[in-house]
Amino acid sequence: MLPPPPLLLWSLPASRALSLLPPSSTARDPEDARDGVKLPPDAAASVKLRSFAQNAAVPPRRARRAASPPRPPARALRPAPSGPLSAAALVCGQVHKRSPRVRAVEDHSAAAMAAARGLWVLVLVLGAGLQAGVEACSCHPAHPQQLFCTAEIVIRAKISGEKIVSPSNSSSPYMKMIQYEIKMIKMFKGFDKAKDIQYVYTPVFSSLCGVKLDSNNKAGYLLSGSMWSDGRISIGQCDLVESWDNLSLSQKKNLNYRYQMGCECRINTCYTVPCASTGENECLWTDWLLDNSLNGEQARQYACIRRSDTSCSWYRGGPPPEKDFLDMTDP
Template structure:
């Protein structure tokens, strides 16, 4: 089963929790895993054990709003409220940024999403959702500390050469330009972390970075 990569919804598609919208496609722009983590309300490791179609309210015309409800077994929470997540909601089709997951309970996922006004977790194709086994060991370790350490930093994607950062709080994401793939070594092995002087820099390593680190490290 193909991994669902880290992506961020653009203005091409506007997802409203309280209303259905007719759209032709879901358009998203890739983001670094750390950026997706920082943007999410909830990030969990879980298995999907069931799915059903449910009504989640009515639109402005009184028509029921349909959603897919995934029943999940939470394994670990990396970010979110002090309670287990047992259900996640998504749109019923990929055209509306709805997510399709394996419901056999055999596959573990890393799932991120948003929380609505009622406290329910929702996910779209524009969130960070990928099979746990497809993640690098660095990515998995970064979920517990390093990504959060860099949430005040900004990861700027290099679209075309030449490219550069415009502020010391930025890290330049060059996987596409340097490795000809969006999710290369910077996405898989690095975190953008704030340094002692307030600037941000890429960090690679198993241990959390030292507070005074000044450049990319490899312990």
């Protein structure tokens, strides 16, 4: 048997409404039993009726709550984002999702820091490169004939002694020079500038293109250089300075007249292809392109000379003899 609706019970007298309630609903109120208080019949009926109405209204609400799906567990907080702004928010006790403006500022800050680190690395690399460049001597690639034609003095000589001198009143070590005492064997160029040469000078430091010569070299050296205003001869790494034994026979012969015959010709160094001649008075030097060396076959065997038709071309000369006996008379 279903209980009557609560609204219907409230419209009836208390005694009549109480008679319509099921037996379980007319039990004595637990609170009354606990307190030991006896109520009049009408008052007790009113209490029972009020209790039934309240209990009849509550179960549907509780049922709806029980039927509703359980709430999902609270999501765990994501790790705090990195960056100066997020760190400040954590210090203040605020953990929130970064706005696009905040993310843009943080990204800009991170990019600026990365650029600063890259700039420092670039400065260090460039500094090391500049230091390496300062500590090294750099010379423009040149064929031996070019070095011969641009030199003021070209001789063959032996080294008999050396000492450190200062050509000026400066106390700087970079101004000091090595004075090599030489014994000249033969002069190939510079007859009009010097009759006899006793000393040649070179910077002390190789970074300033100074050269080291050995007095124990019995065959001597091929030396080329320039003349200072006071008549002293200066030599360096960018000049034609080579041990005489390292020269080929063709180079020794070319020193006599062939190199001089071609000083009006132009030698163009080929580094890449295509490499084309720009005129008839030009010879293409391809040692670096073919052999990746500046001391290839053209440098050791050929001379660029002017022909009778005023054009220039490479000339090698006759085949070398079977025995190197010409070194006694030829240079």
